[in-house]
Amino acid sequence: MSDRKQKVLKAVVSEYINTAEPVGSRTLVRRHKLGVSTATIRNEMADLEEMGFLEQPHVSAGRVPSDRGYRFYVDNLMDQDQLTSSERRLLNQLAEIRAQEADTVLVAASRLLSQVSNYVGLVTSPSLNAGRLASVKLIHLEQRLTLALLFTENGRMESRVLVLPPEIEPADLEGLSTYFTHRLAGRRLEEVTSELLDQIYAELLDDFRQSRELLAEIARSVLSWLRPSGRGKVYLGGTHNILKQPEFQDIDKVRHLLVLLEEEPLLRQLLQREPGIMITIGRENELEAMQDCTVISATYTVQGQPAGTVAVLGPTRMDYSHVISVLQYMASCLEEAFSTQHSGSSS
Numbered sequence: 285m286s287d288r289k290q291k292v293l294k295a296v297v298s299e300y301i302n303t304a305e306p307v308g309s310r311t312l313v314r315r316h317k318l319g320v321s322t323a324t325i326r327n328e329m330a331d332l333e334e335m336g337f338l339e340q341p342h343v344s345a346g347r348v349p350s351d352r353g354y355r356f357y358v359d360n361l362m363d364q365d366q367l368t369s370s371e372r373r374l375l376n377q378l379a380e381i382r383a384q385e386a387d388t389v390l391v392a393a394s395r396l397l398s399q400v401s402n403y404v405g406l407v408t409s410p411s412l413n414a415g416r417l418a419s420v421k422l423i424h425l426e427q428r429l430t431l432a433l434l435f436t437e438n439g440r441m442e443s444r445v446l447v448l449p450p451e452i453e454p455a456d457l458e459g460l461s462t463y464f465t466h467r468l469a470g471r472r473l474e475e476v477t478s479e480l481l482d483q484i485y486a487e488l489l490d491d492f493r494q495s496r497e498l499l500a501e502i503a504r505s506v507l508s509w510l511r512p513s514g515r516g517k518v519y520l521g522g523t524h525n526i527l528k529q530p531e532f533q534d535i536d537k538v539r540h541l542l543v544l545l546e547e548e549p550l551l552r553q554l555l556q557r558e559p560g561i562m563i564t565i566g567r568e569n570e571l572e573a574m575q576d577c578t579v580i581s582a583t584y585t586v587q588g589q590p591a592g593t594v595a596v597l598g599p600t601r602m603d604y605s606h607v608i609s610v611l612q613y614m615a616s617c618l619e620e621a622f623s624t625q626h627s628g629s630s631s
Contacts, residue, residue: 292318295307351566354578367606378396378614378621387409391519393405394407401522404596405594406518406521420432420468422458430457520551523545526598531599554579556593562580565600577599582611584614
């Protein structure tokens with residue numbers, strides 16, 4: 285592609301991101317210093333349309349970028365964006381959260397992502413693979429409720445409330461806590477496979493014959509939480525931002541997207557992405573409901589290990605450079621927040 289065509293394409297993408305209106309040649313002459321006539325720009329835009337980088341939604345309208353046009357822009361033309369001081373201050377709030385629970389930090393992260401980007405913010409919980417398991421504790425709360433706590437050697441903690449049979453005794457929970465800790469301590473979570481958990485379950489039933497049925501129910505609850513399919517959680521912020529976008533004024537289109545955002549297993553699958561910045565644009569997304577969307581993601585680390593994903597979902601007419609900067613900064617804020625959690629729990 286010639287330099288001039290690249291400049292025209294970059295100007296069209298920039299203009300369309302800002303206005304959400306199809307872009308005409310006169311607009312480019314008026315607002316962008318391209319140094320050529322309206323007729324020349326019109327010809328270049330016609331060529332770019334033939335090449336598949338621009339589209340004309342209506343015969344009388346200007347042009348808009350195609351998925352291919354956005355991809356070329358992202359890969360070759362996009363400038364780096366700098367966050368404003370107020371945006372950095374907002375995101376820095378994350379490192380100030382003094383919470384033992386990862387949930388508190390991640391809910392705040394998804395909310396801040398949506399607030400700064402004006403799109404939908406998504407965050408996956410840190411993988412406990414970043415540390416070895418240290419202990420499992422089961423604490424009776426009230427009636428049938430039991431709090432299950434999972435600790436790693438690097439100070440991370442995950443918790444879940446389990447509903448158990450009413451005849452559970454605290455001594456049963458203490459015994460199981462000791463049992464699970466003995467069998468799992470020192471293992472990385474990726475080593476805790478379904479096969480290992482089946483083996484532990486069978487051993488447990490042999491060891492605790494006297495109260496077999498009761499303990500079996502507790503064990504099922506705890507072990508189902510530890511299974512690979514039960515790990516990981518997706519936190520959403522700013523789903524309402526979709527409704528602000530001109531592209532999503534079609535009720536049927538937005539309904540399908542909102543239904544998809546309720547499907548946590550699908551979202552987990554969507555966010556299982558390669559380390560670093562990843563961008564999927566329009567029809568590059570396999571799910572039909574997302575083929576008018578772009579998803580940009582970044583990975584964050586805990587104790588130097590890849591741990592989770594931060595992502596933004598919005599229309600293909602997304603402010604790509606700004607969102608990438610937001611995600612990179614958010615990833616560093618999460619790393620600092622979990623580092624603070626770790627040092628706080630170690631002191």
